[in-house]
Amino acid sequence: VIVVLLGPPGAGKGTQAVRLARALDLEHVSTGDLFRDHLRRRTDLGEAAESYMRAGDLVPDSIVTAMVRERVADGTRFVLDGFPRTLAQAQELESFAPVDAAVLITVPDDVLRARLTGRRVCAVGGHVYHVTEHPPREAGVCDVDGSLLIQREDDTEETVSRRLEVYREQTRPLRDYYALDSRLLEIDGTGSVETVARRMAAALGGIPALPS
Numbered sequence: 115v116i117v118v119l120l121g122p123p124g125a126g127k128g129t130q131a132v133r134l135a136r137a138l139d140l141e142h143v144s145t146g147d148l149f150r151d152h153l154r155r156r157t158d159l160g161e162a163a164e165s166y167m168r169a170g171d172l173v174p175d176s177i178v179t180a181m182v183r184e185r186v187a188d189g190t191r192f193v194l195d196g197f198p199r200t201l202a203q204a205q206e207l208e209s210f211a212p213v214d215a216a217v218l219i220t221v222p223d224d225v226l227r228a229r230l231t232g233r234r235v236c237a238v239g240g241h242v243y244h245v246t247e248h249p250p251r252e253a254g255v256c257d258v259d260g261s262l263l264i265q266r267e268d269d270t271e272e273t274v275s276r277r278l279e280v281y282r283e284q285t286r287p288l289r290d291y292y293a294l295d296s297r298l299l300e301i302d303g304t305g306s307v308e309t310v311a312r313r314m315a316a317a318l319g320g321i322p323a324l325p326s
């Protein structure tokens with residue numbers, strides 16, 4: 115079972131992917147998280163991705179696809195968060211992990227900007243918070259593992275604008291790609307995390323490969 119979550123940066127893909135993975139017993143794979151982990155470990159892959167991520171641009175397809183291919187090699191049940199992001203990635207994915215459903219989470223730009231600039235992430239485990247929408251119990255500290263919460267380097271006003279533009283140009287066309295053979299499920303990503311989770315569960319309810 116392969117479910118992909120599509121949507122602009124800040125739509126809530128990571129937030130929903132964690133819940134969906136738990137609910138449906140899927141492995142959660144976030145390409146952004148994988149890259150940030152490589153960056154922390156200063157691997158060659160991390161070095162290759164760094165300048166693109168810092169600028170809010172996409173990492174070249176060949177690099178991302180090789181990383182995902184390796185990650186999904188030993189499993190069958192995944193929710194992919196942040197991949198695919200280009201038509202080339204989507205086509206390549208079909209050759210090694212055909213997608214059952216693509217859930218597009220839509221959110222207006224002004225809400226996205228507020229979500230991204232207020233996002234804080236745990237420096238160790240990648241747990242995601244928001245300064246006002248989803249604050250931790252103790253300011254600046256992760257509820258789950260007690261690590262320091264930091265602001266992502268690419269969650270600044272300027273880089274956010276670039277990332278939204280990149281989304282519109284390169285990723286948004288995937289909507290038509292998955293709609294063509296009826297694999298697209300489009301949901302409204304506004305409202306509370308629970309509301310969006312319910313919409314997603316309802317949308318996925320009709321997919322035969324998934325338990326209802």
Ligand code: ADP
Pocket residue numbers: 121122123124125126127128129130229230232233234242243244245247248303304305306307308310
């Ligand atoms: P993405 O993975 O699509 O970039 P995230 O899941 O990291 O998005 O969410 C972006 C920010 O918005 C985070 O700070 C998160 O806590 C917050 N957020 C996610 N879903 C909601 C929601 N339904 N309502 C309000 N804030 C949300």
Ligand code: AMP
Pocket residue numbers: 123145146147149166167168170171172173174178195196197198199200203268277
């Ligand atoms: P995310 O955590 O999903 O917001 O991703 C952070 C950054 O990682 C993006 O802005 C890109 O630079 C890079 N990235 C993540 N996933 C992909 C992908 N599928 N294709 C290209 N670049 C990606």
